[in-house]
Amino acid sequence: MRIAAIGDNCIDAYPALQKYFPGGNAVNVAVYLRRYQVESAYVGAVGRDAYGRLLKESLSKQGVDISHLHELDGSTAVTYVELVNNDRQLGDYEEGVLASFTLSEDDLSFIAGYDMVHAGIWGKVEQHFPWFRARGLITSFDFADKLDHPLVEQVLPAIDYPFFSYHQDDAYIRSCMQHAHQQGAKVVVTTLGERGSLAYDGERFYTCGIKQVQVVDSLGAGDSFIAGFLYGVGSGYPIERCLELGTEGAAITIAYFGAW
Template sequence: MSAPTYDVVAIGNAIVDVLAQSTDAFITEAGMNKGSMALVFSPEEADALYAKMGPGIEASGGSAANTVAGIAALGGKCGFIGQVANDELGQIFAHDIRSVGIDFTTAAREGEPTTARCLIFVTPDGQRTMNTFLGASQFLPETALDREMIAAGAILYLEGYLWDPEEPRAAMRAAIEIARKAGRKVAFTLSDTFCIGRHGGDFRDLMAKGLIDIMFANEAELLALMDTQDFEAAVSAASAQVPTLVVTRGADGAIAVSAGQRVSVGAEPIARVVDTTGAGDLFAAGFLHGQAQGMGLERSLRLGALCAAEIISHYGARAQTDLKALTTQKLG
């Protein structure tokens, strides 16, 4: 088996985020579920919602893309596979991800639909309510996979959000097989409780078959996946099926369980939570980078907490400070 040339190769939605400040009253009036992600099923609906937004900030996003951008900022070598359309937003996404040193080789898709976009409303408490038009991202075919890239990554990282559409779900199953044959690890993030509501059976099947090496969940996702309200019971059941389980708990920090060892860290203190967009994505970035660099569980968790703290201290899901210098200074 050859040595990997990438720390992490991710497959996920290729999305351009549009973030704007909002009020709790607007979230309620618009019928949104605060703090959650909802799908927008037509470009017309996305346009109508976009018209109601205040002044916005555009930035390339997507959960797994945010994670590899964070790893690259930490000094890791990453690749990304995701589908954009041959349009302006697609060009913005491709430029942004390549500009931070990530290899992105997926060919743009011709015709409709347009490149995916996520309309994010941020309330004064920093909570983000997301409305996602998946557009071209949900048409990632197996033929678009860069097989050599996947086989060359120490860790293949998959996002639960992309499991919903049939075509990319088949592509990710094929990617898991490629990674497994190459002797690589597979990491999976559950992404949102709505993903579990629709595909929890698939996720549990992947776990039962030993196809996931590292699983990321927040507390609500873990409880939904294991169909219990008992956190400890959920941790016990999930950790028995995946070699490494990582659970984030917001202000209560995070835990990781691996090979019978359980480690917990507190949330990194910050002056003010500005925007929680990308907090879980960047936590995963820190943890995966730590694991790729051979760090132990506790140090990897701390790195994840530091990355998450940087992200929630400003708008947007991409680091605005020198993440490598910041984390090196604080980790020692």
């Protein structure tokens, strides 16, 4: 399996700790997939600044293909993070050059050469997913906790594996997942924080608990879960094993500072 992660990136800045880490949903998924020796690429844009250089150098060291990571005049996106009892709280977000970034025809041709494409709700690339799916790519999209966001209904018909986050397993989230599947998804997945995860394939719901570890920083947990699950999909594993792989990946990530 070869996967292209596209759209958002940022530097996760912890001002109180004077620490700075490259991140963002698409970037994180591309990096976490390298844990499984999956060939991954990141397509997006950074500014011509120190943060942009940090992000490019870090991705290259992780073995992610950055041949279509563009450098633009302006600043790299930054998310300010605060730790509260080792749980990350996201503060201000400065979008930088991503505010005006669009995929070029060359980018689209490059992505079309992969087996799978992943993006998140912040990536501003959702309009391309019908095109990706029509060309046979497996499509994955992270809607995070934006269950009522207008993009959900807009993008779902083009997504094979939609990911959501929620706080518990209840009738509401199960109804949302059933609706998402009816829109054309193969498997709908929801992470539930400390309550584990949930998947629905149109026939039944699958549940998975968490792996108990010492939490240092929860940043990146959801993205590493997605990477583990997608690795399972690409490997042909059953849904139960895909959930386990996602859980194991998240447990690794929350045991250290920063996303990766």
